[in-house]
Structure formats: C-alpha cells, structure tokens
Amino acid sequence: MKIAVLKERDPLETRVSATPETVKKFIALGATMAVESGAGETAGFADAEYREAGSDVGDREAVIADADAMFCVRGPDAAELAPAKKDAWLIGALDPFGQRERVDAYAAAGIGALAMEFMPRITRAQSMDILSSQSNLAGYKAVLDAAAEYGRAFPMMMTAAGTVSAARCFVMGVGVAGLQAIATARRLGAQVSATDVRAATKEQIESLGAKPIFVEEVEGIEGEGTGGYATEMSEEYQKAQAELVSSHIAKQDIVITTALIPGRPAPRLISDAQIATMKPGSVIVDLAVEQGGNVEGAVAGEVIKKHGVKIVGHRNVAGRLAADASALYARNLYNFLSAFWDEETKAPILPEDDEIVQGVTLTRDGNVVNERLTAS
Incomplete structure (x- = not known):
C-alpha cells in the first residue's frame, strides 16, 4: 500500500498529517510512504527527516501517483487530487458540513473520503479521535x-x-x-x-x-x-x-x-x-x-x-503548537488505519459494517454515503 502525505495549501495551516515517527510505523507495517516536499516544514520536520525515516519525498504529482491513500490535515479541492487513481482514500479533517460541495466533488472524482472529525466517540476509537487530541492542545x-x-x-x-x-x-x-x-x-x-x-x-x-x-x-x-x-x-x-x-x-x-x-x-x-x-x-x-x-x-x-x-x-489554535499538534494528529491517523491492518495484504481492510468505518466514511463508489450528510 502506498500512502501519500500532502503538503497543506492553506497558509494558516501549520500542521502536517504524518511525522517521521508515524512514517516509520507505517513502513514497519509494510506500507510505502511518499511525502510531498516541504509538507512538514511549518511543523518543524524537514524533508531529510522523512527520507531518514524511509519515505520518498517529491512533488505533489509524484507523491499522489499510484497512491492508495492520501493524508491531509485540511481537505484539498478535488481538482488538486487529479493525479489520484480512482478509489484512492483521502483521510483527514475534511469539514463535511462546511464543505459539502467539496465532498460531492470527491464523490464525483471517485475518491473515498474519510473524515476523521466524524470519528465516533466510543471507547475503542479514543486513540483515533482528532477532535479530542487537537482540542486538548x-x-x-x-x-x-x-x-x-x-x-x-x-x-x-x-x-x-x-x-x-x-x-x-x-x-x-x-x-x-x-x-x-x-x-x-x-x-x-x-x-x-x-x-x-x-x-x-x-x-x-x-x-x-x-x-x-x-x-x-x-x-x-x-x-x-x-x-x-x-x-x-x-x-x-x-x-x-x-x-x-x-x-x-x-x-x-x-x-x-x-x-x-x-x-x-x-x-x-x-x-x-x-x-x-x-x-x-x-x-x-x-x-x-x-x-x-x-x-x-x-x-x-x-x-x-x-x-x-x-x-x-x-x-487554528491547535496549529499554534504545530509540532505537538502534528504529532498527535499523525498518531490518530496511524491508530485508525493500523487497527484495521491486514498482515497478509500489508494494507488496511475497512469493513463497511464497522461502527468506526461507517462513522468516518463520507464517499464510496462515487456516492456520498454518510448518514449525517444524506439525512440533511
């Protein structure tokens, strides 16, 4: 599985969705990591640190190409993900209520959008909860x-x-x-x-x-x-x-x-x-x-x-503590995917009937499927 780590385009966003620490952890699971050049600079993580952790580093097009999953902090426009293959996952804080048109665009592009802020507040999901980790800071x-x-x-x-x-x-x-x-x-x-x-x-x-x-x-x-x-x-x-x-x-x-x-x-x-x-x-x-x-x-x-x-x-108050906020956010994403990791395929399997998967999944197979959006 190839995981791409995107550089944030919002000038106010200082956080990054993966750190050298979590890059190493994903590679240990069998994933291939690709980090967009400069993604971690505002959080204090240099490209060299990602390379030392075992990740490829390159421009956005090279990073996204053939990626099975894309990590972000704030959801990018669907047009920015044009090189992505169909059914690739986009995982991050996607602001589904505030950016409903963008969610529709993800569906139209065939991207599987997973909104981490929709993580159910249940015991087994506590380590995956970005709202809690960022609100704490x-x-x-x-x-x-x-x-x-x-x-x-x-x-x-x-x-x-x-x-x-x-x-x-x-x-x-x-x-x-x-x-x-x-x-x-x-x-x-x-x-x-x-x-x-x-x-x-x-x-x-x-x-x-x-x-x-x-x-x-x-x-x-x-x-x-x-x-x-x-x-x-x-x-x-x-x-x-x-x-x-x-x-x-x-x-x-x-x-x-x-x-x-x-x-x-x-x-x-x-x-x-x-x-x-x-x-x-x-x-x-x-x-x-x-x-x-x-x-x-x-x-x-x-x-x-x-x-x-x-x-x-x-x-973006949590982003005013960019290094710590990034570290916690990146661990939330790692904890989420690693909980569903299959050792044989070296990739996560997300069962559609799982409470956590149902909670975070916005789009699948070209459709908006999350009940919190379809019911509104």
Whole structure:
C-alpha cells in the first residue's frame, strides 16, 4: 500500500498529517510512504527527516501517483487530487458540513473520503479521535494566549511591597478543550470557575479544583447531545443561564469560551452588553470563532478591543503548537488505519459494517454515503 502525505495549501495551516515517527510505523507495517516536499516544514520536520525515516519525498504529482491513500490535515479541492487513481482514500479533517460541495466533488472524482472529525466517540476509537487530541492542545494554548494579552500576573503573589491578587478565570464549555483550559489556568495559579449545559460535567469541574457555575432551578435539562457533545437548550434554560452568567462574568479577569455544536453555528454565550460589564483590561478568548463565535463581536484571526476588554479570536489554535499538534494528529491517523491492518495484504481492510468505518466514511463508489450528510 502506498500512502501519500500532502503538503497543506492553506497558509494558516501549520500542521502536517504524518511525522517521521508515524512514517516509520507505517513502513514497519509494510506500507510505502511518499511525502510531498516541504509538507512538514511549518511543523518543524524537514524533508531529510522523512527520507531518514524511509519515505520518498517529491512533488505533489509524484507523491499522489499510484497512491492508495492520501493524508491531509485540511481537505484539498478535488481538482488538486487529479493525479489520484480512482478509489484512492483521502483521510483527514475534511469539514463535511462546511464543505459539502467539496465532498460531492470527491464523490464525483471517485475518491473515498474519510473524515476523521466524524470519528465516533466510543471507547475503542479514543486513540483515533482528532477532535479530542487537537482540542486538548487548543484549551492549553487558549490560557497561554489569555496570559499573553492580560496585563497582570495569574497567581496570587505575596511580596514585601504588597499582595498581588490571583486572576479570576471563567471557562464556558467543559469539553476536552475546556477541561484542559481549567487545568492549565489552575496550574498558573488563577482562581478558576466553569460552566456547561451538560449536568454531568459538574463533577469533572470540581475534580480539577474549579468552582462549577450551574443553573440549579431549571429541572429536566441535561444538555447531553449525541456522542457526548452539547445540544441546544430550551428558552427557559437559556434565559436562566444568561442571568447567572451575567452576574458572574462581570467579576472575571479572563473568560475562555469553547462551546461548539457539530454541524451548526457556535452558540452565542457572551453578548456585547455582558462584555461591557467586565473590567477594563480583562481578556476573552473565543475558541469557537471559526464556527461563528461564542462571543458577540469576536473577529476570526484578530485580537480586538471592545469596552476596554480584549477579545482574542485566533484561528487554528491547535496549529499554534504545530509540532505537538502534528504529532498527535499523525498518531490518530496511524491508530485508525493500523487497527484495521491486514498482515497478509500489508494494507488496511475497512469493513463497511464497522461502527468506526461507517462513522468516518463520507464517499464510496462515487456516492456520498454518510448518514449525517444524506439525512440533511
């Protein structure tokens, strides 16, 4: 089996879909690897390292030619894959909801598109879950970005000249990114609180030493969607939560928002009026800015100031830690294919009735086959 590793064309994308480490692992399984020249440069991996690992290195046309599978971070246009043979797999973060026309083009070109962000959140797929691995780093980096923009220290400091109070940090959305943000802010010495619409996260917040901020009076609302994601709440809950958050957010120095709902715009968590209640010099980091944003007025790719509050809207936050993000992403892809590897054929066999395969497969035999797309 020949696996091609594509260089990302998006100038904002710093990650690479295979590292010298995973190249060696695939070769040990019996695969042939071909890496597009310069694919790993922005993540700190030189072409020479891939050659030393046993991979061929060349231009895109040579790399794609006769490839059975193509790895990417962000899905390329189908036209860019013209040299690919029919039924070759394209494996990566393909943004199926946001790039539906591109998915249709993959099908028309006969490419078997596998979207890693559609990985089912089940126990045996945990090591393959790119959303978790990348969100973990994004949550960590969000706190560092907040610290860089905040004009004060995070921990309480007792000095001969007086005491510096600890920063107050509020995390909204307690998924993988939120939990890591809580842990990182706590390590830096902040007083941390957090909230989520899912009742089950209260114990997780407390286990990390943070204070849970929850609506207690509205019964029968768990906020748990399919696969552990949050879902939209009732108007009654949203009103109660807005009132609770408004009173709490005015006292915070740092706010980090992480809320996402798959296939839908990010829910609005913070209004302009709520921003206006915060102290000048406070910082908000919106990790959902690329999906529409949790914060009113947040601008993707920019750090802006409103009412004296800095609103951080960096794109591709995990990619701001390119080497580690690439290493984890590449291992996710390796863990996925190696789980289905057949020793005799030296290639993976993906059973169509397998839960994981069904979850990630977008196109097959010239058709869009994923239920999450065909049902919409």
